Amino acid sequence: MKIAILSRNARLYSTVRLVEAARARGHSVRVLDPLRCYMRIAAGVFEMHYKGRELRGIDAVIPRIGASITFYGTAVVRQFEMMGVYTPNDSDAILRARDKLRTLQLLAREGIDLPTTVFGDNPDDTADLLAMLGDPPHVIKLNEGAQGQGVLLAEKKSAARGMIEAFRSLYTNFLVQEFVREANGADLRCFVIGGKVVAAMQRQAPEGDFRANLHRGGSASAVELTTAEAETAVRAARVMGLGIAGVDLLRSRRGPLVLEVNSSPGLEGIESASGVDVAGAVIDYLARMSARSAKALRPRNRRK
Ligand SMILES: Nc1ncnc2c1ncn2[C@@H]1O[C@H](COP(=O)(O)OP(=O)(O)OP(=O)(O)O)[C@@H](O)[C@H]1O
Ligand SMILES: [Mg+2]
Numbered sequence: 001m002k003i004a005i006l007s008r009n010a011r012l013y014s015t016v017r018l019v020e021a022a023r024a025r026g027h028s029v030r031v032l033d034p035l036r037c038y039m040r041i042a043a044g045v046f047e048m049h050y051k052g053r054e055l056r057g058i059d060a061v062i063p064r065i066g067a068s069i070t071f072y073g074t075a076v077v078r079q080f081e082m083m084g085v086y087t088p089n090d091s092d093a094i095l096r097a098r099d100k101l102r103t104l105q106l107l108a109r110e111g112i113d114l115p116t117t118v119f120g121d122n123p124d125d126t127a128d129l130l131a132m133l134g135d136p137p138h139v140i141k142l143n144e145g146a147q148g149q150g151v152l153l154a155e156k157k158s159a160a161r162g163m164i165e166a167f168r169s170l171y172t173n174f175l176v177q178e179f180v181r182e183a184n185g186a187d188l189r190c191f192v193i194g195g196k197v198v199a200a201m202q203r204q205a206p207e208g209d210f211r212a213n214l215h216r217g218g219s220a221s222a223v224e225l226t227t228a229e230a231e232t233a234v235r236a237a238r239v240m241g242l243g244i245a246g247v248d249l250l251r252s253r254r255g256p257l258v259l260e261v262n263s264s265p266g267l268e269g270i271e272s273a274s275g276v277d278v279a280g281a282v283i284d285y286l287a288r289m290s291a292r293s294a295k296a297l298r299p300r301n302r303r304k
């Protein structure tokens with residue numbers, strides 16, 4: 001199989017591990033910087049070019065699209081889809097997951113539990129918006145933030161109002177949520193591949209913080225998920241339409257709550273905390289699925 005990994009940096013741990021795992025399984029693999037992929041679109045014709053050459057014969061892509069290049073990155077993934085290249089996460093699913101509010105709306109529709117969330121535009125509605133959530137503390141977070149950046153805790157109503165005013169003055173979208181205190185600064189990252197949790201870790205925020213992200217100094221450890229937690233993670237990935245997903249859960253008094261679903265989850269923390277060869281599992285899944293989709297696309301099987 002010929003695999004392309006869409007990643008801005010070939011030296012990142014996740015990218016290196018995926019390349020290794022693909023080579024170890026006898027696949028040909030290359031890393032493409034999505035921002036160097038350029039495309040030609042004409043009636044019924046989809047071409048992808050890279051550093052002066054047309055790309056041909058790629059069977060599958062692994063999109064690792066960072067939050068700062070969502071628009072361009074998903075356009076590249078979509079072009080590959082149009083060319084009939086298999087991707088475990090399609091461009092629409094990546095866009096869905098990038099938007100935390102949209103994610104929560106889609107999950108809530110399916111009855112998946114999450115921290116109660118409010119969203120509003122007009123300053124005149126702020127007091128009522130906060131009242132809809134109940135007493136502080138409240139969590140205020142950027143709709144498209146990542147790595148814990150732009151996730152704030154407001155202990156008092158006045159702090160919440162101040163943070164909301166600050167975000168509004170920056171014309172950025174944000175959510176306000178109930179603070180799940182009993183999570184005690186820990187969250188669960190569940191790595192879901194093809195409808196199964198293949199690895200999980202618990203992340204603990206450093207002293208004095210409530211955000212468990214490893215990029216914010218959190219520490220990771222192995223964790224045994226309950227059946228309810230594993231099922232919730234698998235359902236969340238399925239609702240989002242993601243073949244590969246990093247589902248973040250909080251342990252709460254009323255059961256697992258989904259915080260968000262990540263479409264390009266990192267491998268470093270989870271492989272070392274769980275001891276699982278997650279990169280290998282990604283490549284095995286890709287090989288299975290791309291063979292299946294190639295079969296479905298064979299001309300005799302194609303729908304007229
Ligand atoms: N409502 C909440 N109650 C308690 N803790 C929360 C809440 N929301 C977020 N947190 C904490 O803050 C962290 C970051 O939040 P979240 O996962 O929503 O943001 P992110 O920046 O997209 O993270 P990632 O890097 O995983 O993509 C969570 O992992 C969790 O530890
Ligand atoms: Mg995230």
Ligand SMILES: [Mg+2]
Nearest residue numbers: 148248259260
């Ligand atoms: Mg998260």
